[in-house]
Amino acid sequence: MRILHTSDWHIGRSFHGHGTLDALREVLDALVAQVRAHDVDLVLLAGDVFDSAAPAPACYALLTDTLVALSDAGARVIVTSGNHDSAARLGFQAALLREGITVLTDPLAVGTPVTVADVDGPVHVYGIPYLEPAVVRHAWEGVELRSQAQTMAHAMDLVRADLGERGGRSIAIAHCFAAGVDATPGVEREIRQGGLDVVPLPVFGGPDYVALGHIHGRAQLSERVRYAGAPLHYSFGEGDKPRGSWLVELDAGGLASVEWLELPVPRRLVTLRGPLEEILADPRHAHAEDAWVCVHYTDATPQPDPMRRLQQRFPFCATVVHAPERTDTASEGTYATRVRAARDDAELIDAFLAHVRAGEGATEAERSLIRDLVDVRTLTEAAR
Known part of the structure; x- marks a missing residue:
């Protein structure tokens, strides 16, 4: 079975005041093409489908078009909710979706898999929506759920208990902050309180593959536990992180291989640093003239109207920061x-x-x- 692991689409997010729907549509069209090219059987979307709990109508249209396209490409699709999503809004039409598209947002269904079969038998897919301890602790009486780490551990216990009875191959999908990864400053909304909500890697023991969401850069925590990251750059802090998805293959014995599939970057992100006049005139910066640009100009004093002047050369200059270089180390x-x-x-x-x-x-x-x-x-x- 071939599985495509993606996450954190953040449909509706802006980039320094600029809309991203058209760019995201371009990237998701490429993802659909990957599904066709690699004969993918199952697509996993691990949370943060939307960027807000109340997305605009155009955001729903993009999601609908992409899910239908993935289904038409021959893949089953399983979607879970993240901390940016409203689980109620994302899941309220789940029963009305076409066959082969499943949206999992109910914490009480964590231990009940969606089973997908291939020539080697069943694959049990356990979808774990984002679990806020204060919201879900009433669902499991008698269990201490004071942190997300505890909550995720309990959810995985339910997964392992069910898997122990069913047997066979399995996948878990979750949206959390796992030990061993770094957040991008200003990008991933914090879902931790101190170290208690960092989920230890051993919590994810059991399934053949664990598809994680929340971190916007790809990350491999172990051979079988990975983040796919976001398909689009949403911050200059992500500019050096590749965009793509994991192509996972299961054979009769479990995890057989994992391959990274690159996605196109509609517009590169470039950060320039130096004196303003030098940035405006230096021919070495010609490569940035069609990119999203962040400028840190190092003049000792603020310069007049820097954004307007920069956009004359760099039309997609999105942010300007006055960052003088301190030459005086005096106390x-x-x-x-x-x-x-x-x-x-x-x-x-x-x-x-x-x-x-x-x-x-x-x-x-x-x-x-x-x-x-x-x-x-x-x-x-x-x-x-």
Whole structure:
């Protein structure tokens, strides 16, 4: 059996104020083409289908079109909900979906698999939606569920108990933060509290393959436990992470092979750093002119209208950060020394500017202006 593991589509998410639906549609069309090209039997979507609990109508249209296309390509599809999804909204039409498309959002059904058969027999697929301990602990009385780690451990216990009775090959799908991976700052919404909600790797023992979602970069925690990551870049922090999905093959004995399938990147992400004028003029940056661009300009002082100027060269410049390089390593004590050493108000202002500008004091033009203003103030006070 050939299985495609994907996750974290985040339909409806914006990228620095820009819509992503068209780009995501392009990537998901490529994913459907992969399903056809590799004769995939089963597609697993491990949570965060939507980016919000109340997606716009166009988001539902993209999901519907993609699920239908995957089904038309000959694959069964099993979808679980993530922490960004509303399980109720995602699952309310589950019973009305066409045959071969299954949406699993009910925590009480964790120990009941969807069984898919091939020539080697049944494969039991256990879908575990995102489990918020405070929400689901009432469902399992007598079990302490204070953290997501405990909750996931209990869910996997239910999976193993059922699998022990059924036997055969099996897959689990889950959406959580597992030990051994790093989150992308500002991207994956935190679903942990300290270290208690990091799910230890041994929790996932039992199934032949565990398809995880939540982390936006691909990750291999073991041969049989993996994250596929998001199919589209949603942050400059993800710019160096490949986009794709895992092609998993089960034979009669269980896990046979796992292969990474690359997905296209509609527009590359590039981060540029340096003085603003250099970034605007340097021919070495020509490669970024058709990419999403994040600029960290290192001028000592903020420059006027940097976004407009950058977008004249880089039309897809999405964010600009003033990040001066600190050349003055002086301590607060050195600054205090400078203040005490100032012979007049103009030198005092220059010392302050050097302190707040990472070591660069007033320019010649600024010094002239400062002295003029100080002189005017001195004359005004003298005339009182």
